[in-house]
Amino acid sequence: MAPPHPADDVTEHVGYRLKRAAAALRGAMDKALREHGLTVPQYACLELLDERPGLSNAELARGTFVTRQSMNVVLRGLQDADLISRPATTDHGRALPAHLTERGRERLHVARSAVYAIERTMVEALPRRRLAALLTDLDRMAEALGG
Amino acid sequence: MAPPHPADDVTEHVGYRLKRAAAALRGAMDKALREHGLTVPQYACLELLDERPGLSNAELARGTFVTRQSMNVVLRGLQDADLISRPATTDHGRALPAHLTERGRERLHVARSAVYAIERTMVEALPRRRLAALLTDLDRMAEALGG
DNA sequence: TTCCCCATGTCAAAATCCTGACATGGATGA
DNA sequence: TCATCCATGTCAGGATTTTGACATGGGGAA
Numbered sequence: 289m290a291p292p293h294p295a296d297d298v299t300e301h302v303g304y305r306l307k308r309a310a311a312a313l314r315g316a317m318d319k320a321l322r323e324h325g326l327t328v329p330q331y332a333c334l335e336l337l338d339e340r341p342g343l344s345n346a347e348l349a350r351g352t353f354v355t356r357q358s359m360n361v362v363l364r365g366l367q368d369a370d371l372i373s374r375p376a377t378t379d380h381g382r383a384l385p386a387h388l389t390e391r392g393r394e395r396l397h398v399a400r401s402a403v404y405a406i407e408r409t410m411v412e413a414l415p416r417r418r419l420a421a422l423l424t425d426l427d428r429m430a431e432a433l434g435g
Numbered sequence: 436m437a438p439p440h441p442a443d444d445v446t447e448h449v450g451y452r453l454k455r456a457a458a459a460l461r462g463a464m465d466k467a468l469r470e471h472g473l474t475v476p477q478y479a480c481l482e483l484l485d486e487r488p489g490l491s492n493a494e495l496a497r498g499t500f501v502t503r504q505s506m507n508v509v510l511r512g513l514q515d516a517d518l519i520s521r522p523a524t525t526d527h528g529r530a531l532p533a534h535l536t537e538r539g540r541e542r543l544h545v546a547r548s549a550v551y552a553i554e555r556t557m558v559e560a561l562p563r564r565r566l567a568a569l570l571t572d573l574d575r576m577a578e579a580l581g582g
Numbered sequence: 583t584t585c586c587c588c589a590t591g592t593c594a595a596a597a598t599c600c601t602g603a604c605a606t607g608g609a610t611g612a
Numbered sequence: 613t614c615a616t617c618c619a620t621g622t623c624a625g626g627a628t629t630t631t632g633a634c635a636t637g638g639g640g641a642a
Contacts, residue, residue, distance in 0.1 A: 298482050299498075302566070303460055303554050305573040310457035311500035312582025313450055327628090335445050346590055351446075353458035358629050360592070382590045382637050406580065407450050413579030414572045419449070425561045425569050426452040432560030433553065435459025474598090493620055505599050507622070529607050529620045 302429075316406045324399040325369075329354060329362045331403065334396040337372060337388050344383035371395055449576075463553045471546040472516075476501060476509045478550065481543040484519060484535050491530035518542055 298304060317328050326334075332352040337343060343351070349359035363386060366372045371392035374384050388396065411419060445451060464475050473481075479499045484490060490498070496506035510533060513519045518539035521531050535543065558566060 298486050300570075301554060302557055302570065303464075303550075305570050305577075306453075306457050306460060307500060308582055309573040309577040310453050312577040312580040313453060315582070316580045317450075329628090339445050344590075345592095353454060355630060356591075357593090357631085361628080380638090384591080403450075407448060409579050410449055410576045413575040418568060418572055421565060422569065422572050423447075423449065423452050425565055426456040428560040429557045430452075430456040430459040432556050433459040433463045435455055435462070476598090491620075492622095502600060503621075504601085504623090508598080527608090531621075 306429075313406070313410065316409075317403060320402040320406060321399060324395065324402065326395070326399055327362075329358070330366055330371075331396075331399055333359070333362055333366060334371065334388065334392055335400070337386055338393065338396055341387050342385035344385060346383065348386070366392070453576075460553070460557065463556075464550060467549040467553060468546060471542065471549065473542070473546055474509075476505070477513055477518075478543075478546055480506070480509055480513060481518065481535065481539055482547070484533055485540065485543055488534050489532035491532060493530065495533070513539070 314328060317331070321328060321331050329352060333348055336348055336351045345359055345363060346356050348363070349356045352359065354362075363372065363374065367374060369391075370389055372386050373389050374386045376384075378384055414422070461475060464478070468475060468478050476499060480495055483495055483498050492506055492510060493503050495510070496503045499506065501509075510519065510521065514521060516538075517536055519533050520536050521533045523531075525531055561569070
């Protein structure tokens with residue numbers, strides 16, 4: 289019964305593997321999305337807005353794991369490109385609900401196919417039975433760390 | 436036989452879960468290492484150098500999934516803090532081998548305990564049998580993406 | 583009502599990282 | 613030998629992200 293840590297090699301640790309996989313995914317998405325004129329945070333933002341229209345800046349930030357300030361500049365970029373729309377003011381509260389424009393929806397749909405191809409490559413690389421377990425394991429780790 | 440993608444919900448995708456887990460880990464390490472005066476890339480660099488002394492800038496960059504240029508500034512910071520040493524010139528070749536100083540080794544050892552505690556939290560959050568499979572799955576995905 | 587607390591949006595400054603580029607040293611093949 | 617190619621270290625510039633801070637709006641408790 290070997291203890292989970294410390295392993296004899298740093299590259300054997302879970303954190304290292306996690307970072308490696310995340311870096312590989314990020315790199316692949318970066319490259320694919322560049323051809324569509326989008327960055328990874330921008331794409332994540334569009335995808336989230338397509339699924340849940342009306343999300344605010346802070347909510348989008350939490351959903352994409354960045355700070356409010358970072359998401360703010362992302363939204364500005366998307367707004368300048370006419371991919372999303374956001375009211376200047378609101379009747380109730382302070383949160384400004386964002387929505388996809390028609391251009392945004394179209395752009396998302398074409399970029400999505402490229403991203404889904406990447407994800408399919410990832411998923412097909414592992415045994416089909418293992419996928420569900422992998423997802424729950426990732427969730428468990430994230431929750432354990434307060435993610 | 437449902438296709439692996441597209442799922443009905445973006446947050447169900449592997450990429451999203453992967454990013455979430457990686458972000459949670461990054462945040463926890465960030466917070467823990469700050470108390471030791473280290474950033475995550477700096478810690479990763481020290482850990483790699485402790486295991487394989489003499490690694491060059493480019494090798495360290497590949498090992499930590501950043502660019503040569505980024506690793507260069509990390510090394511400068513570590514050098515200014517007297518945590519690593521690097522010769523100004525070399526007899527053979529162009530790569531400059533880096534080594535931990537005594538201070539660097541000490542700093543690494545105390546920071547390591549904090550990081551290992553985080554990783555232990557992560558590992559203990561999932562069934563013990565699942566760990567090995569998780570590691571190989573992460574590797575498979577990374578390799579499939581050319582990581 | 584009024585006060586306090588929290589969340590939100592935003593600004594400014596700094597830190598971090600990446601892209602593009604260039605010069606150097608070694609190795610490979612003609 | 614020499615020329616070409618690859619990897620490395622480094623510089624400059626810009627883009628992205630974060631930290632810190634501040635003002636505003638809403639909700640809850642006294």
